[in-house]
Amino acid sequence: MLSNSSKTHEAFFSSAANEVTGSINKRYYGIREYFSLQKINKQLNIENAALRNKLTTNIEAPDSSSFIKIDSLTNFRKYMYMPARVVGNTVSSNTNYLELERGSKQGVEKNMSVISPQGVVGVVVEVSDNYCRVMSLLHRNTRISAMLKKNNSMGDVEWDGSDPHFVTMKKVSKTAKVVTGDTVVTSSYSSNFPANIMIGKVVSTKADAATSFNNLTIQTATDFFSIQYVYIVKNIRAKEQEKISGNKE
DSSP states (O other), rough: OOOHHHHHHHHHHHHHHHHHHHHHHHHHHHHHHHHHHHHHHHHHHHHHHHHHHGGGGGBBBOOOOSSSOOOOOOOOOOOOOEEEEEEEEEHHHHHHHEEEEEGGGOOOTOOOEEEESSSSEEEEEEEOOOEEEEEEEEEETEEEEEETTTTTEEEEEEEEEEEEEEEEEEEEESSSSTTOOOEEEEEETSSSOOTTOEEEEEEEEEOOOSEEEEEEEESSSSSSTTTOOEEEEEEETTTEEEHHOOOOO
């Protein structure tokens, strides 16, 4: 009644109503946005996989000094990326695994590598129709061929089973000039992982007195405590490479 009989009261009540409505709508859409994050993350994961598949680093022609027949770029593609959702993950044992919601019906095979947007995750070891099991980087049997990004010094990355934030890079030459903060990436020697995938950063160096090598402590790029979406990587020429090298890493 006051609102209808007085312009002043009408303006006051209208302003108050807008404040209440605006506050309620803000909370509603805030809650709605929170529950939409999972869907948004999934969409971004799919989009990023599509972008990764377009990278020129995935296109690699066979090394030939005589003749290369070019039908299309697809003939020279080496890596394919498939997005997948993490539905299981452990970090507290010596033998940690992840379970992904993508299996043989979606093109997954054993020995395919798995990466996150930040870096290395692991390797597929078991596959069912719609799911696969991944041996994590945080597994005592994991060994990945790696190198220092700045000078290509080689080594092997392993996990000692203690702290899930750190792995060890072994067999690094003592002649390599290593400093804290150096970047460690996958090498071109692996038949699973594309080269130059981030593994982590050097936090300390320790000489092995019995050999001519150093051991480096590496902080992992991937946060295994919060990982939700990953990419399964298929090396199209992996079997051919393994047949020649005898290396299934």
